[in-house]
Amino acid sequence: MIANWQKKKKQLYAGDERNNVVRRITLMNVGIDNITMQDAMNFITDCVEKRKKEYIVTPNVDHVVKLQNNEQFRKAYLEAGLVAVDGTPIVWVSKWCGKPLKEKITGPKLTEKTIELASTKNYSVFFLGGKEGVGDLAAKRMLEKYPGFRYVGAYSPKFGFEKDKEEIDKIISVINQAKPDILIVGMGSPKTEIFLNNIYELIEANVSLSVGAAIDFCAGTVKRCPEWVNKIGFEWLYRFIKEPSRMFKRYFVDDFSFLFLAIKEKRKWGK
Numbered sequence: 524m525i526a527n528w529q530k531k532k533k534q535l536y537a538g539d540e541r542n543n544v545v546r547r548i549t550l551m552n553v554g555i556d557n558i559t560m561q562d563a564m565n566f567i568t569d570c571v572e573k574r575k576k577e578y579i580v581t582p583n584v585d586h587v588v589k590l591q592n593n594e595q596f597r598k599a600y601l602e603a604g605l606v607a608v609d610g611t612p613i614v615w616v617s618k619w620c621g622k623p624l625k626e627k628i629t630g631p632k633l634t635e636k637t638i639e640l641a642s643t644k645n646y647s648v649f650f651l652g653g654k655e656g657v658g659d660l661a662a663k664r665m666l667e668k669y670p671g672f673r674y675v676g677a678y679s680p681k682f683g684f685e686k687d688k689e690e691i692d693k694i695i696s697v698i699n700q701a702k703p704d705i706l707i708v709g710m711g712s713p714k715t716e717i718f719l720n721n722i723y724e725l726i727e728a729n730v731s732l733s734v735g736a737a738i739d740f741c742a743g744t745v746k747r748c749p750e751w752v753n754k755i756g757f758e759w760l761y762r763f764i765k766e767p768s769r770m771f772k773r774y775f776v777d778d779f780s781f782l783f784l785a786i787k788e789k790r791k792w793g794k
Contacts, residue, residue: 547606548622550613551784553582553590556606559626563633564640566605570730571646571704577604578719578731581630584610584781589713591784596713599720604730607633616785620792630734634707634741635665637732641705642671649703649728650677651694652710653738661741675701685714691722699727706731709738 547554556562563579570577580603582590587610590597600606607628608614617624641648650658658677666674678697684690698706706728708715715733723731739745 548617548624550617550620550622551587551591551781551788553587553600554606555582555608555613555617555624557622557624558605558607558628560628560632560636563605563607563628564636567637567640567705567730568644570604571644574729575604576723576726576729578723578733579603579605579607579633580716580719580733581607581609581628581633581735582613583735584612586610586712587613587784588781591780593713595717595720599713599716602720603716609633609735612781612785616788619785620788622792630709630732631737631740633732634734634737637705637707638665638672638741639669641673642669645671645673646704647673647675647702648705648707649675649698649701650738651680651698651706651708652715653677653679653742653744655679657738657742657744660744661738664743665741675703680710684710685718691718695722695725702727704729707738708733709735 547556549555558566566577566579569575580586580600582600586596590600608617608624609627609629611627614624614627638648640646648662650661652658653661656679658679662674662677666672676697678694680694681687681690684694706726708719708731710718712733712735719731719733736745
């Protein structure tokens with residue numbers, strides 16, 4: 524496993540093409556696929572139709588900072604089938620350094636587009652994460668909007684699940700009983716990405732998406748920021764205003780080093 528990981532690290536972080544479809548570039552020591560939303564939909568379709576097992580991660584500023592020092596998290600990113608950027612500041616840095624990413628693909632938007640795709644192709648979907656009942660509520664709301672997809676269940680893991688082998692085995696069992704084409708996961712980062720990296724080959728799901736709070740957004744239990752705020756890159760400020768005590772440390776302490784990573788990246792490219 525480690526040998527395969529090191530081999531993939533060498534290939535992907537060099538920016539090699541994958542399957543002649545996407546190209547992974549490196550920004551601030553993180554490999555990111557330079558794709559559009561349509562490329563992501565093509566990838567998901569390919570996984571389901573060919574019965575592949577892959578997972579998708581969506582890096583934001585907080586991820587970039589954590590990836591610098593968290594080896595398990597880095598491994599999860601290196602072995603992801605697709606890395607779709609979810610963070611306007613990352614897109615800004617890519618343009619600043621002369622390696623512009625084509626499109627920002629947020630977890631919520633990726634989730635809804637995936638469900639829309641599932642509705643047109645009759646794919647089955649399973650929600651993993653959120654509080655008890657949130658997955659069912661998300662499915663109900665999405666089925667009203669996209670009635671063609673098959674909802675095959677939801678599960679809300681208990682707190683601390685990542686350290687509980689019995690709970691992990693239960694999660695795998697519940698998913699395998701449902702056998703979804705698409706697994707949508709939102710359990711916090713980096714534990715979601717690390718968890719998927721550990722179990723994606725063991726579960727009966729073709730493609731898994733790590734999408735942050737997207738399940739809550741689909742359910743309507745958490746209000747998403749206005750689209751215009753998201754477009755100008757201030758979704759973080761909106762979330763901070765909504766939850767200042769929870770978000771202060773993340774945005775103003777933990778993620779402050781992103782600025783230095785961006786400057787270092789700019790100097791490396793000399794543009």
